[in-house]
Amino acid sequence: MATSAPHALRTPFLRNPSLSLSSKPTLSSVFPVSLSSRRRAAPRLVVVLSAARLDAKPTVLVAEKLGEAGLDLLKEFANVDCSYNLSPEELCTKISLCDALIVRSGTKVSREVFESSGGRLKVVGRAGVGIDNVDLGAATEFGCLVVNAPTANTVAAAEHGIALLTAMARNVAQADASVKAGKWQRNKYVGVSLVGKTLAVMGFGKVGSEVARRAKGLGMHVIAHDPYAPADRARAIGVELVSFDEALASADFISLHMPLTPATSKVLNDETFAKMKKGVRIVNVARGGVIDEDALVRALDGGIVAQAALDVFTVEPPPQGNTLVLHERVTATPHLGASTMEAQEGVAVEIAEAVVGALKGELAATAVNAPMVPAEVLTELKPYVVLAEKLGRLAVQLVAGGSGVKTVKVSYASARAPDDLDTRLLRAMITKGLIEPISDVFVNLVNADFTAKQRGLRITEERTVLDGSPESPLDSIQVQIANVESKFASAISESGEITVEGRVKDGVPHLTKVGSFEVDVSLEGSIILCRQVDQPGMIGTVGSILGEENVNVSFMSVGRIAPRKQAVMAIGVDDQPSKPALKRIGDVPAIEEFVFLKL
Numbered sequence: 001m002a003t004s005a006p007h008a009l010r011t012p013f014l015r016n017p018s019l020s021l022s023s024k025p026t027l028s029s030v031f032p033v034s035l036s037s038r039r040r041a042a043p044r045l046v047v048v049l050s051a052a053r054l055d056a057k058p059t060v061l062v063a064e065k066l067g068e069a070g071l072d073l074l075k076e077f078a079n080v081d082c083s084y085n086l087s088p089e090e091l092c093t094k095i096s097l098c099d100a101l102i103v104r105s106g107t108k109v110s111r112e113v114f115e116s117s118g119g120r121l122k123v124v125g126r127a128g129v130g131i132d133n134v135d136l137g138a139a140t141e142f143g144c145l146v147v148n149a150p151t152a153n154t155v156a157a158a159e160h161g162i163a164l165l166t167a168m169a170r171n172v173a174q175a176d177a178s179v180k181a182g183k184w185q186r187n188k189y190v191g192v193s194l195v196g197k198t199l200a201v202m203g204f205g206k207v208g209s210e211v212a213r214r215a216k217g218l219g220m221h222v223i224a225h226d227p228y229a230p231a232d233r234a235r236a237i238g239v240e241l242v243s244f245d246e247a248l249a250s251a252d253f254i255s256l257h258m259p260l261t262p263a264t265s266k267v268l269n270d271e272t273f274a275k276m277k278k279g280v281r282i283v284n285v286a287r288g289g290v291i292d293e294d295a296l297v298r299a300l301d302g303g304i305v306a307q308a309a310l311d312v313f314t315v316e317p318p319p320q321g322n323t324l325v326l327h328e329r330v331t332a333t334p335h336l337g338a339s340t341m342e343a344q345e346g347v348a349v350e351i352a353e354a355v356v357g358a359l360k361g362e363l364a365a366t367a368v369n370a371p372m373v374p375a376e377v378l379t380e381l382k383p384y385v386v387l388a389e390k391l392g393r394l395a396v397q398l399v400a401g402g403s404g405v406k407t408v409k410v411s412y413a414s415a416r417a418p419d420d421l422d423t424r425l426l427r428a429m430i431t432k433g434l435i436e437p438i439s440d441v442f443v444n445l446v447n448a449d450f451t452a453k454q455r456g457l458r459i460t461e462e463r464t465v466l467d468g469s470p471e472s473p474l475d476s477i478q479v480q481i482a483n484v485e486s487k488f489a490s491a492i493s494e495s496g497e498i499t500v501e502g503r504v505k506d507g508v509p510h511l512t513k514v515g516s517f518e519v520d521v522s523l524e525g526s527i528i529l530c531r532q533v534d535q536p537g538m539i540g541t542v543g544s545i546l547g548e549e550n551v552n553v554s555f556m557s558v559g560r561i562a563p564r565k566q567a568v569m570a571i572g573v574d575d576q577p578s579k580p581a582l583k584r585i586g587d588v589p590a591i592e593e594f595v596f597l598k599l
């Protein structure tokens with residue numbers, strides 16, 4: 001029945017740096033100091049990896065040229081193998097020896113790459129924005145995190161877009177070639193002015209909005225089409241958001257800045273070219289695949305499109321003799337949008353920090369194959385994320401046999417409104433805690449739901465709305481495993497499930513309930529749970545045994561039904577007690593059962 005308040009004997013707990021690396025993410029690990037302002041401006045995603053399997057120095061394969069500053073960062077933490085221009089077969093062979101892979105847009109990271117890695121590949125870092133060269137579905141299935149460097153080349157790409165726009169309007173490339181060929185054709189290369197013309201920015205994201213800002217500075221009238229762009233961002237720059245058809249119909253210039261997705265593939269085609277103003281000019285620094293290139297040639301020849309300036313192509317490099325590239329009214333550059341010294345150094349540092357952070361098991365802000373959790377939510381949830389994983393770990397270790405877990409109920413008690421608590425990260429971490437101790441599967445936010453489903457593990461979530469201040473996101477998390485026996489019978493609650501419950505106190509996760517017994521032990525190091533007859537001297541007896549065995553005790557707490565009746569003692573230990581030490585504890589006459597649990 002009801003338990004009395006726990007009485008906790010606190011001893012100062014030692015912080016083990018190696019533990020903190022893998023199991024205690026810090027704020028600086030989420031938003032590394034050197035990038036804090038940039039990351040705060042564009043918080044995107046979080047994900048949790050585990051460092052548990054990385055006993056030796058990890059190996060990072062850098063498959064395309066990366067800035068020196070990024071390489072230096074990587075080398076501080078990992079063995080770095082810079083192997084450029086690998087064939088797909090060579091990449092598949094090498095990848096089984098690598099924990100991380102860094103690429104730019106020139107390397108296809110296909111399903112075969114993940115299959116060939118044999119589960120060792122933990123992170124793919126895309127040193128840039130576009131991830132259309134990475135098979136995200138396969139990455140997710142294999143629990144491999146994909147991170148990108150979403151911000152460092154934005155300005156470079158926008159500047160290149162403007163460079164192409166102005167160069168195209170004034171025939172700079174063609175005139176330059178003509179002068180170099182010994183000609184002086186002033187009438188042939190009369191251009192068009194930009195001022196007062198309408199520019200339609202298609203894709204009003206990071207690059208698109210920077211292009212819009214700059215084009216306004218050139219005196220252009222800028223409109224944008226982006227079904228997902230916030231209206232206030234457009235308003236702030238003085239840009240009108242319009243429909244796709246309106247953009248096509250009213251633009252003198254069209255600049256493409258959307259990602260290549262099934263929805264944007266060949267979005268400029270015969271049908272959509274026909275909707276454009278005659279004499280329209282097109283800039284593409286996004287992805288070649290958003291234009292049907294054969295249709296563009298037809299539109300150029302048919303007089304719909306006056307000129308095009310292209311940095312990107314469906315196949316890169318385009319085949320020799322490509323009609324589009326050779327077209328007189330086309331200006332072409334070899335995917336140079338991100339290629340400034342500044343952008344490449346920035347991208348290299350951004351991706352190196354993301355990859356190293358992910359390999360260390362820290363929370364990362366630039367994951368692309370995980371659900372979005374805004375940075376402020378992450379900051380709040382951080383200690384609960386650690387708590388969630390540890391409760392999962394504890395609960396599964398209490399199961400007798402260890403493999404029959406099928407039904408898990410998670411209850412979150414919070415004063416917040418139910419729609420004001422994002423539990424995906426917590427659920428993923430509980431899943432990780434439940435699965436990893438009993439398997440060799442690597443679980444993270446990327447593959448948690450997929451892995452749980454595959455193993456037939458059903459996790460249901462329940463919310464209890466508490467009265468009181470909603471200041472902290474959660475009061476407690478309870479994990480219950482149904483239909484199993486426990487190796488520590490006292491962990492079975494009155495309703496018949498293995499039950500563990502925890503709270504965060506002063507930023508530190510605590511175990512606060514086991515079965516029906518209230519305890520209070522900090523979740524650091526490992527834990528011994530003992531059930532005994534409540535009587536004087538028990539804390540001292542067990543504490544002395546551990547002291548004699550040189551095991552440092554961090555916390556002790558006793559939860560009891562009533563004085564002198566049954567009690568559960570929870571003991572936090574920094575080190576794993578030896579078998580003889582555990583036997584000595586078990587031999588204490590008043591101890592009825594005990595279990596050692598690794599966190």
Ligand SMILES: NC(=O)c1ccc[n+]([C@@H]2O[C@H](COP(=O)([O-])OP(=O)(O)OC[C@H]3O[C@@H](n4cnc5c(N)ncnc54)[C@H](O)[C@@H]3O)[C@@H](O)[C@H]2O)c1
Pocket residue numbers: 129130131150153154157202203204205206207208225226227228229257258259260263264285286287311312335336337338339
């Ligand atoms: N040429 C280069 O070297 C270079 C450099 C940087 C970025 N890029 C490419 O530029 C593109 C944009 O990069 P970003 O950093 O601005 O990305 P971003 O994610 O910040 O912006 C993309 C925008 O496109 C919008 N969008 C998505 N689907 C759309 C659709 N169907 N129609 C219109 N808009 C749509 C999104 O809502 C988003 O606002 C990407 O394809 C990226 O790979 C190329």
Ligand SMILES: O=C(O)[C@H](O)COP(=O)(O)O
Pocket residue numbers: 104105106127128129130131153335337338339
């Ligand atoms: O998506 C990007 O970031 C750009 O296309 C740059 O690609 P790159 O890294 O191959 O230059």
